[in-house]
Amino acid sequence: MKCALVQLMAVGLVGLLSQIASCSSSRSENASTRVLFVGNSYTFFNSMPEIFVNVSAALSTSRPTTILMLAPGGSALFEHGNLSSAMGQATAAALSDPLGWDFVVLQDQSEVPGGGKDTDANLPPRAGRNLTLAALQAFFKPRIADAGAVPVLYSTWGRHDGDPPNAECCRYANFLQMNQETTFGYEMYAQTLSPELSGDERGGGTTGVDRSNGDDDGDGAASTTNQRYYYGAAKRPLVAPAGHAWEIVFNASGPEPLGNHSRFSCLYNHGVTSENDDANANAYNASSCVLDSAGMGGHPSLEGSYLIALVMAATIHKQSVLHLPWAPEGMSASDAIFLQGVAEQAVTMAPHRSAM
Numbered sequence: 001m002k003c004a005l006v007q008l009m010a011v012g013l014v015g016l017l018s019q020i021a022s023c024s025s026s027r028s029e030n031a032s033t034r035v036l037f038v039g040n041s042y043t044f045f046n047s048m049p050e051i052f053v054n055v056s057a058a059l060s061t062s063r064p065t066t067i068l069m070l071a072p073g074g075s076a077l078f079e080h081g082n083l084s085s086a087m088g089q090a091t092a093a094a095l096s097d098p099l100g101w102d103f104v105v106l107q108d109q110s111e112v113p114g115g116g117k118d119t120d121a122n123l124p125p126r127a128g129r130n131l132t133l134a135a136l137q138a139f140f141k142p143r144i145a146d147a148g149a150v151p152v153l154y155s156t157w158g159r160h161d162g163d164p165p166n167a168e169c170c171r172y173a174n175f176l177q178m179n180q181e182t183t184f185g186y187e188m189y190a191q192t193l194s195p196e197l198s199g200d201e202r203g204g205g206t207t208g209v210d211r212s213n214g215d216d217d218g219d220g221a222a223s224t225t226n227q228r229y230y231y232g233a234a235k236r237p238l239v240a241p242a243g244h245a246w247e248i249v250f251n252a253s254g255p256e257p258l259g260n261h262s263r264f265s266c267l268y269n270h271g272v273t274s275e276n277d278d279a280n281a282n283a284y285n286a287s288s289c290v291l292d293s294a295g296m297g298g299h300p301s302l303e304g305s306y307l308i309a310l311v312m313a314a315t316i317h318k319q320s321v322l323h324l325p326w327a328p329e330g331m332s333a334s335d336a337i338f339l340q341g342v343a344e345q346a347v348t349m350a351p352h353r354s355a356m
């Protein structure tokens with residue numbers, strides 16, 4: 001059974017419960033791998049979870065994949081974890097599906113993990129990240145454990161030209177800086193979701209501002225949280241390093257990775273104009289990838305979503321994604337092979353594949 005993709009732009013609790021029932025009806029018959037996606041437009045763009053299902057089906061596994069997605073545009077994980085809202089109630093209902101989940105994929109608002117201002121929620125630097133860390137601990141961790149699932153942190157990427165509102169305060173001045181900060185943030189999230197966590201062990205990392213005093217909220221004071229948490233049923237989280245894959249493509253895109261012809265630029269949503277520029281050593285499918293407003297906001301193109309799905313499949317199924325016979329319609333074989341190689345490298349060589 002392949003469950004129909006559920007794209008919840010406006011979350012309705014009754015509708016969600018009926019969708020859960022339809023997606024779960026033949027669980028015992030098919031023993032499918034059940035994956036719940038919780039995120040926003042970085043998840044639903046190009047129906048990425050459906051691409052993940054197709055990639056999963058192309059792997060050497062006999063189990064079908066069942067998916068459900070909760071992804072209102074612009075939403076943050078702390079909003080998904082707010083039980084006073086319809087969104088939070090819907091997320092809690094999905095997590096408590098009696099059939100459980102094998103994996104729960106978590107993706108935050110793109111500015112939040114690295115400590116930036118959440119411009120969707122109008123929050124100051126680090127406030128959104130602190131709210132998400134609290135939601136991961138209090139809302140997501142026990143519910144994912146009760147569902148018997150492995151949490152998967154969908155570690156996103158920096159925006160093509162950085163994020164101007166967060167350039168000065170939060171080291172989001174360019175792609176590489178934002179990508180590094182975002183990667184660090186997802187490592188913090190993974191540590192928070194680990195089965196055993198000491199509050200004074202949650203920090204760490206070497207990028208960005210000095211965090212040696214444990215100051216996560218930016219007020220100059222060290223965190224006073226030092227209690228120890230433990231969930232006996234919790235499983236060690238995985239990190240799906242999509243941002244690392246983005247950086248691999250950036251580094252492989254020649255001297256002008258931000259140019260309209262680069263493979264890197266073509267990972268972002270764009271309008272394509274064929275220019276037959278085969279003389280350009282960095283030409284990607286002989287096309288010019290001029291980012292549109294969605295692309296400038298970091299949203300992936302079809303190539304980008306295929307790369308994400310490959311990273312997700314390699315992380316979740318622990319199988320190689322090289323030489324897969326399936327790629328989205330219209331994608332050339334050479335482009336598919338390149339992206340498969342990037343995903344393989346990102347997952348096998350990522351510094352942190354799971355929380356320590």
